Amino acid sequence: MTASSFPVLSALIFFPLAASLALLAVKGEEAVRRLTLTAGLAEIALALPLAGFDLTSGGFQFVEQAAWVPQWGLTYHLGIDGISLLMILLTVALLPLCVLCSWHYISRRIKEFHIVLLLMTSACVGVFAALDFVLFYLFWEAMLVPMYLLIAVWGGPNKRYASIKFFLYTLAGSTLLLVAIIAFYAAGGTFSIPELMTKTFSPRLQFWAFLAMALAFAIKCPMFPFHTWLPAAHVEAPTAGSVLLASVLLKMGTYGFLRFCMPLTPDACVTFAPLMIALSLASILYGGVIALGQKDMKKLIAYSSVGHMGFVTLGIFLFSQRGVEGAVMQMLNHGITTGGLFMLVGAAYERSHSREISENMGLGKYLPAYMFFFGLFSLSSLGFPGTNSFVGEALVLVGAFQESLLVGGLAIPGAMLAAAYMLRLLQKLAWGEPSKGATFTDLCPREWIYLAPLAVFVLYIGLAPTMTLKVMDPSIDKLLKDFSARTEYAATARPINLAHTPVMNGKEANQ
């Protein structure tokens, strides 16, 4: 572990908090936006020391530890591995982009909006950096309130319904997570995540704790059939809210599976793997089929998210190197690509004041730059080779085929569905008749600025994924090594010819 004298992670968590306090004193809309933008850029600058991350170690780095509530052994314990590093970088990078894409979109209660954005960033970084279970839960729940406000205050016409549904769903899911945390404390004697990871828990505890945690994480992902809050929330949320929701919040669910379910309840993971794989496949296919029939662009992308997150959970519950690598890749890529798509829908909405596909057709001739970005992100979303999502999806599919022909075979239509709904959307937007684009202006410099970085990452990760893989690989190796050491389940890549048996039988035979 690298010893760092400067508390990078604390700085990343508390700087946005301090900035939001400073915002209270600022007057004037422009000043608020500029200050938040500056704070966002400063936050990225604060993240620069993370470049000192040791790529050879799979352990936690940049560890900070301080006593918090000694009576219960709670500690203020932060640290990151390769997986959380990527998520934190994604969160931090999105903050200034969110400010930029809301520059004209948000026209009322501007100061509050930016305060909420900053609080949100703070809580999200906290979730990915916390190494104390209660600290994790604190950030996990604290993030609900700003997200609720983003939807409920700055949302569309149906915002009250959507925001309450979001809050109730996610809170109801995570109440039992708290009980699971307490049960781990009772059994393991500590709230420290790295310490808990070294312990083995009784099968009974694992069984129930897995169910409690999986419910919380599956709602957050969201997995079919717990996904119904997502389309409602996405459609009503403002652009920045949708971006944060899709790019960061959903990842917390899958991050939870990787960080807690696999290390703490390995046996239960194996027991429930067939169920989780089946639900993942259902998410992939269901999300794709429903997305095919949408008229509202945001709803379409929301359902496509359900499908994409299905690939992530599928990858995780394959427990193979390829599968988990693909899952983490897909988490990152979905954040970049879907974030970009939501920003583009927001940009279209600013011009046409509608999210209906029929109101935004035929833009290709009039808005070439807009369509370039839309095309790029759409291709990325459907996993076109050369773009970032291809890498993640391909890795998951390789893992799936190693697991069994059936699982891989069922996931393939999902990838094809993605091509169908994204190309249909792209075609209508670019060449649809009658064209609505004659009166619209093409991208302004501000929009170029917030779309270009995402586009760069789409191509960079798509063409040269090595660096990203290098960051995550040591952590994934360690995760899988610990996992296979504690289960008899062979976690390493198995030859494909062993995987002919259907998924259910295959799993039972291995227990």
Add this chain to the structure above:
Amino acid sequence: MTLALLPEILLLGLIVLIFCLVVAKPGKDVAGTWLPVGCLAVLAAAGASLGQSAVLFGGTYQVDPLSQFMKMAVALGLFIAVTNSRGQATLKDEMRADYSMLLCLSAWGLMLLASSVELMTIYISLEISSYALYALIPLRAGDKRAAEAGIKYVLFGAAATAVSLYGFAYITASQHTTFLAELTTKPWDFATNPGALVGLIMFMAGFMYKLALFPFHFWCPDVYQGTSNETAAYAATLPKLGAVVILVRLASLLVPGQPGMTILAVLGAVSMTFGNLSALVQDDVKRMLGYSSIAHAGYVVIGLVAGTAEGLASASFYALVYILMNLTCFWVVCHLSKDGRNMRYADLDGLHQRSPVFAFVLAVAAFSLVGLPPTAGFMGKLFLLTATWGRGYDWLVIIAALNTAISIYFYLSLVRHAYTHDQPTEPAPAKGRGLALGALFAAVILLIGVLPAPVYELAVRAGQTLMP
């Protein structure tokens, strides 16, 4: 000894002073201006006497960490309640001094209760506190519902007291002592000593009435709705502290798994579920808070059935947090209703436009009542659940966790109306002051939520004196 009794003596001094002034100048508001300062002095005295310990008056009165912790909580609550009750719209001017005196007298009874370790002393302290409250409840000018509430409270209260006394007789008859310290050494199981256990349960029933624990809760929503906002703020919070302190002392008599303990756990579970489900359908904010207090009484029980020092400490800590967050919630409600009317959810519409500070304070209090981090309510609940897990009542912990999900809806409604609804054209007139103190309370809730260790340490010491 003087330092040990300092808070009680100081508060009694205040009461006597008000009494003399009232007699000298009847009908004048003689205490309105300086009483909050006096209460602050009582709070300071309670803080100063934290480390004291003494056994006084023939062993009936014990100053220990638990009693001092609770006295501090009572003093804090009294300060907020007294400050809150200034400028009360529905109180006749000639009643103001009497109102203040009764408020202090009731709190004084609670302070005595915190130190009482003998059944007769407990009973007398409880009655001092209750009689003052019986007189306070109907003091709402020109409102028949307040009279109805007053009668309900007296009748139910008298019945509960009678049951309590009846149980007291059983305990004395079968155990031959009324001192808690001696009672702890006696057998309490149903097989060897049925009369004692029945007596104990009946005696506790009187305190469950104060705590509004199911099925002793029927008075609660009606009384809160009927009485004035400011009185409801007091009645919903401080008397519960008195009940908690006695239940904490009595619960240390029982061991987990005994029938008495299991009955208590079941009552707690029913109480929180019933309270939260009933609160869901309320429209009147005070009534909602009434039902929510039934639910919170259930949460406190979680700590009592743990049967450990940590459990009792967590229950005491939660009681303190509860009065803080509930009084903060009431603070906003009282200050928004200048003419003293009952607030409905719709009256909170657009609060963020009228008063961003109150909207924020209300949001903090509401999320703390839910138990969302980073508020004191979350820490309180976390400690309760952690202390009780693995002590044989895991089902109670799970029910409590699920109750959070039920309760979010109506607490969130407060925030929803304040933040997302537009302001009505003619909002209810609000009082002009109270912003600074309200913000201070919200800050304290957040501070305890982030750094609970120092306050919790006091509660731990209180718990350890009972169960070393």
